[in-house]
Amino acid sequence: MLAGRTALVTGSTSGIGLAVARALARAGARVMLNGSRPADEAESLRAGLAAETGAEIGYTRANLAQAASARELVESTIAAFGSLDILVNNAGMQHVAAVDAFPDDKWDALIALNLSSVFHTTKAALPGMQARGWGRIVNIASAHGVVASPFKAPYTASKHAVVGFSKAVALEVAEQGITCNALCPGYVRTPLIDKQVVDQAKVHNMPEDRVIREVILAAQPTKQFVEADEVAAFTVFLCSDAAKSVTGSVQLIDGGWTAR
Template identity: 85%
Template sequence: MLAGKTALVTGSTSGIGLAVAQALARAGAKVMLNGSRPAADAEALRVELSAEAGVEVGYTQANLAEPASARALVEATIAAFGSVDILINNAGIQHVAAVDAFPDHTWDLLMAINVSAVFHTTKAALPSMKAKGWGRIVNIASAHGVVASPFKAPYTASKHAVVGFSKAVALEVAEQGITCNALCPGYVRTPLIEKQVVDQAKVHNMPEDRVIREVILAAQPTRQFVEADEVAAFAVFLCSDAARAVTGSVQLIDGGWTAR
């Protein structure tokens, strides 16, 4: 489906990003991984994915809080594979606190990674896409790009910004064979969430299955986690020729959360 294409996936050594990278590789795309794993672990992951999918896979570290580093990540992908045809902006961080107790430096870091890095990687990748007359940008936002939750004001603001940015980029490149969409998952089963389940079970003194249904997934009507592989499959579709007319959209995969 994506043979001959090159994909850069930020934050792709675990969780959603890794699932997306794996799915793109299995669809035939060369993939540049990115993350902060130790070099040996990252190399093992790169080799494993390349062997499994039968495509070239690279790995580049980048401090996405730094604009120059975000741009360098794109440049490294172009140097390794010749182009960036697919850009998946997945890297992100979250911190939960009331607004009046939220650390200033954490706000700055969250905005740098969740929002500014999306701008810098997109800006750096667009010339390569324009030169080929084909490109796919998928920004992994969140259901919090559409609705809000208390004590997550900065994260909510950042994801709303990503949604708006995606729409504007889509309009700018609509006639150049490039699409840009925001993919907005609800609660996804990841190692980070699984740790939260354990912690919340202790806090609320209740079994983990009740924590999942009554605390973590209280806003998600299906009472089931979205699986990372489901998000990945959606992302691959958005990168395919079948999604040529899908651009500037907000694609929700949230178990009905935002239907309320």
Template identity: 55%
Template sequence: MNVAFTQPATGSAKSLDGKVALVTGSTSGIGLGIARAFASAGASVVINGFGKPEEVNDTLEFLQRETGGKAIYSAADMTKPDEIAGMVSLALEAFGRLDILVNNAGIQHVSPIDQFPVEKWDAVLAINLSSAFHTIRLAVPAMRRQGRGRIINIASAHALVASPFKAAYVAAKHGIVGLTKVVALETAEENITCNAICPGYVFTPLVEAQIEGQAKSHGIPREQVIRDVLLAQQPNKRFATVEEIGAFAAFLASDAAASITGSALPVDGGWTAH
């Protein structure tokens, strides 16, 4: 039997040259880390999320100054399908293509199931799950026309395991993994991949605020909060960084990850190995 060999894929600082990426929930935290990684790899980026106009402008200027890529902003509300449609249209009108979609927008609410506010359930499901359905259904036709696409859904360790008092968040993140698998199967022969990244705790400004709040409420040092409260289920006892998540997303968006699709990929320090 004759076997044809090809040169192995090699990494490149500009592995996303000429590509266009849309990252929801990307004005801070994980989403911004991903947008920065994409821009550094050569992609033009559309960022989305909340923020003061001057802060958004500073972010856009940073992305363009530090990477040389183009960056634009959409203020689309992820609970509103018509605004989501407008955001995807903005990307296509501005750049003429859409190569990479990252669904990162998300919110959290913690409450016992019998006390969980119905409006909070609806909001968490709308932003954490339904918004991804709307972006994907609108992005896939453009990716099909191009003959290539990368869809990356930011799930959570809570897409694979559960914790008490997080009914809506856990349900939405489990749903994201199911959606990921369906989209991967539907696009498997079209050079379009769809994967979910499942982080454990990632160090962001929101997590920093949780540390301070828990330390005050429990009357314990911040180091103990980190180790025994927040990272109690995370065997490596360290936060992932937004840079780590960004680098992983950039790999999944590259040609080197063409055979990875339909996967829920933990980045959780061993949390889900239990």
């Protein structure tokens, strides 16, 4: 399906990002992994994924909170594989606190990673896509890109902004064979969610099992976590030729959360 294409997936050494990278590799794409793991762990992960999928797999460490590093990640992918056809902006962070108690440095870090890095990687990737007349950009936003939750104002703001950014980019490149979409999962059981469970337990003074059922999944009618592989499969579809007319869209995979 994606043979001959090169994909970069940010934040792809665990959770949603790793599932997306694996699915793209299985679909035939060359994949550049990105994360902050120690060199030996990163190499083991890279080699294992290559052996499992039979695809060419690379790994580049980058601090996406820094503009120069985000741009260099794209440049490194192009240098390694010759092109960049698919960009999946997945890297993100979360911090749970009321606005009046939210640390300024956490705000700056969250916006830099969740939002600004999406701008910097997209800006760096577009010229090559435009030159070839083909490209796919999938921004992993969140159901919080559509609705809000208390104690997550900065995260909600960043994901709403990613949704708006995705729409604007889609309009700019609509006649150039490039699509840009925001994929908005509900709660997926990942290390990021595990941290939220701990944080929310402190905020609500509740045991973690009750937090999962009564806080984390309270708004998700299925009362089940979305599987990372579901998000990955949706991403592969958005990168396929079957989705060439799907652009500027907000794709929800949230267990019915936003149907309320």
